[in-house]
Every structure is written in C-alpha cells, then in structure tokens.
Amino acid sequence: MPANLQNREVSMATGITSSVGHGGSNRDPDVRKVQTLLNRVPPYRGGPTVPLKVDGLCYAKTLAAIEKFQHAGCGFKWPDKRIDPGGRTWIELQKYDHAEPQPGQENLIICFPSSGEESASFVPTGSFASVAPAPPVTGDTLVALARQQIGMASSWVATTVVRLTKVRSEIQRYKVYTKEEIQSFASIETHFKVRIAYTPDVEAKARIDKINGTFKLILQALGVIAKDRLVGDPSKTYKAAAVPGGFFYPKDSVIVGRDFANCNPNLKAAVLIHECAHWVDGSCSHVATELPDPVGKPLHDKWAAIANPGKKNYLQMDYNLAIQNAYSYAQCALHNGLGIDKRPP
Known part of the structure; x- marks a missing residue:
C-alpha cells in the first residue's frame, strides 16, 4: 500500500x-x-x-x-x-472516506437520451423540432456544432439576467401589483414559481437573487466551454451530459454526444444551457420536463427520484423544486430570449 x-x-x-x-x-x-x-x-x-x-x-x-x-x-x-x-x-x-475528491463518471447526469421519454418530452414541436439525423460525426465536429450555438445560448441567458434584475427592482413591501405587472413577471413565475405577488418582499428578492446567481454562473460557464472544457464523444448516444458542480473542478468537462448533431440550432442552445445549469450548481439535477402541454410531466431517472420523490409535474413544482430543475433554467432562458413559451400562466 x-x-x-x-x-x-x-x-x-x-x-x-x-x-x-x-x-x-x-x-x-x-x-x-x-x-x-x-x-x-x-x-x-x-x-x-x-x-x-x-x-x-x-x-x-x-x-x-x-x-x-x-x-x-x-x-x-x-x-x-x-x-x-x-x-x-x-x-x-x-462513508465518503474512500470517495474520490472530485466528480466521477458515476455522478454524470445524462440528458436527452437518443431514445426514451425524457428526450421525446423535451423536444418542442414546430420551429424547435429536431432536424433529420445527421451523418456520422467526429468528436471535433460535435464540439464545433456546440460552439456554433454558444453565442445564441449566451444571448438568451444574458437577456434573462437583465430581466431578473429588472423584476427584482420592482419588488416592494406591501405593494399591490397590477395585472400588467404580474403579467410582466410571467417568464420568471412560469419556470421558477417565485410567487412574487404573494411572497414577502425580502424572501421574493432572495429567490430572485438565487436564480439570477445561477444564471450568471451559467453565462460564465458558457464562456468557458466556448474555449475549453467541452468534449465531443460520438460513441455516446445521448445529446449531452455533465457532472453536477463539475464547473468548479478544473479537469471536468461538459460532454456532447452523438445525438446533439440531430438537434436544430434552438434546441442545441437550450441543451447547452441545461447542461451548464447542472455544471455550475451541484444541487441542480432533474425534476420535471416542460412538455407535453399543458402541464409537463415528472422525470423518472435516478436524479429525479432524489429531487422529486413526489413526482410533481412542471406545473405543480414549487420554487424549491424548480431551482433544482435544469429544464427550468433552459426554458426560462428560451422564454426570455425568444419570447416563446408554451407553459400556462
């Protein structure tokens, strides 16, 4: 020894x-x-x-x-x-005496498998549907495809950060919000259930700060994988995967799998945001997917079993579940970046 x-x-x-x-x-x-x-x-x-x-x-x-x-x-x-x-x-x-002091492959969250309900439920219809399967690609090709969409993903996230900052500035103690003001909170309430109009101002601001802090880290992570720490692996059939909290371990990378090449540009950007949410927040895993309309459905992988034992769907999630759900971050960014969302208000 x-x-x-x-x-x-x-x-x-x-x-x-x-x-x-x-x-x-x-x-x-x-x-x-x-x-x-x-x-x-x-x-x-x-x-x-x-x-x-x-x-x-x-x-x-x-x-x-x-x-x-x-x-x-x-x-x-x-x-x-x-x-x-x-x-x-x-x-x-x-019990963790013999564990590795950094994330390992056993902690990898595999997202959007090439077959199965998680993949089917995430892929939106219409302009967001997956394109026809691409020919075989190399790891370098997968990395290049991902980096082509980092600009779009970063733009969505930056827009969301601005939106969250504005919403926070509008929160006031004892304020009775107008219908128009409540509607302006829609992109936040829909995906994170902050309940601004019904939550004490200090708590509502703390919730916004938590969400915004994660989005700022996601923006930072997108900047990192634009240059480094992004691996393409065509032997993997899923779209992408990341270790929770792996961003803080310099040797850890986001993995892009073969099925990523089958996504259209909007879905590629959403997948990258989703993975970076895992990567920057060790408590962000899977809870529920936003589709099918109108309420979404709970996920059933091992991560969702830990985070969402009550099997709540996307509409039923509360704030504490939503901040653990990478789908919430991707969909909120898409909602703010493109102004498109299928969730009920």
Whole structure:
C-alpha cells in the first residue's frame, strides 16, 4: 500500500477528537478532516458546490457545507451545523472516506437520451423540432456544432439576467401589483414559481437573487466551454451530459454526444444551457420536463427520484423544486430570449 494512501486511511480512521462546527472546539486537524470528507461528497448528496479550502478554519463556508450535508446527506429537518465525534453526521460523513475528491463518471447526469421519454418530452414541436439525423460525426465536429450555438445560448441567458434584475427592482413591501405587472413577471413565475405577488418582499428578492446567481454562473460557464472544457464523444448516444458542480473542478468537462448533431440550432442552445445549469450548481439535477402541454410531466431517472420523490409535474413544482430543475433554467432562458413559451400562466 502506498505510504500516502496508508497515512490518509489512518488519519481518517482515527476520527475527530472533538466537535467541529457551530459552537464546537474546531481544532485544526479535526476541521481539516471534516473539510476533506465534505469535498468528497457529491454535491447532489449534500457536498459543497464549490470545494472547500482545506485550511483547518471553520468559518462561514465550512459551516454552510456542514449544514447542507446535514440536510441533504443526513436528512435532518433542523441542521445544527455541528459535527460531534461518534454522532450521526460524522457517521454519515465517514462513508465518503474512500470517495474520490472530485466528480466521477458515476455522478454524470445524462440528458436527452437518443431514445426514451425524457428526450421525446423535451423536444418542442414546430420551429424547435429536431432536424433529420445527421451523418456520422467526429468528436471535433460535435464540439464545433456546440460552439456554433454558444453565442445564441449566451444571448438568451444574458437577456434573462437583465430581466431578473429588472423584476427584482420592482419588488416592494406591501405593494399591490397590477395585472400588467404580474403579467410582466410571467417568464420568471412560469419556470421558477417565485410567487412574487404573494411572497414577502425580502424572501421574493432572495429567490430572485438565487436564480439570477445561477444564471450568471451559467453565462460564465458558457464562456468557458466556448474555449475549453467541452468534449465531443460520438460513441455516446445521448445529446449531452455533465457532472453536477463539475464547473468548479478544473479537469471536468461538459460532454456532447452523438445525438446533439440531430438537434436544430434552438434546441442545441437550450441543451447547452441545461447542461451548464447542472455544471455550475451541484444541487441542480432533474425534476420535471416542460412538455407535453399543458402541464409537463415528472422525470423518472435516478436524479429525479432524489429531487422529486413526489413526482410533481412542471406545473405543480414549487420554487424549491424548480431551482433544482435544469429544464427550468433552459426554458426560462428560451422564454426570455425568444419570447416563446408554451407553459400556462
């Protein structure tokens, strides 16, 4: 056994000697162990979206990561942001002792398979329908096809960021919104269920900030894959795939599969936004697809089973489900970018 691996196993096996987190002793070696293990937890299982710096300091980011893991990884309704030796949180966290400290292929979210209901349900009709199957393509061709649509995708996302910023500026305490104002919120309400007119202003603004923050990261990610970190793999039959939170791991890339070549330009742009939503937010997976009209339907892959056990459709989703749904980000961007949407108001 290599010495470095042996040392790592011994150090983790000894556990923590005192509490880590809110109100804890927060000894440097214990905090480092906790930070190291949290970084090995896949984001969709409660790991940090952005890897923690292993510095032995238990400040806001480490506390937030502990809270997230207690909620998503341990099922705590009321996380206390603290890990005690031998406690439930430590027991669950130790299960990731031998996990890789970065996303692996087992965490890849495969989107829009070339056959199956997920693909069929996403492909819109009319001007957004898939084109005739393309001839066999190479990996380089797939990358080139994707990069041809990054400009369009970026334009949609940038328009959405502007729209969200404007909507946020219109939220006021105790305001009674007019019918016209409520209609102006449609592209946000339809896809993210913020319920601006019925939610306290502070909470409504926080929700808009969360959505807008993700869209800004998506815009940044599109800029990255325009130059690097985009892989074409014609051996894969799906349209595209990405690891949740993989954007924050420099060696991770978005994968474009063979069926991407069969999409028209609008669908290609929507797929890229969808994948970047996964890529920049480790908690963004699959909940429901927006089609068929008028209510969409829940998805049935392993990711949806985690995020949407109640099997709610697109219309039934609330805000907390919508922000975990990559379809919501793609459709909201398309709605704002092209002014086209089939969702009921």
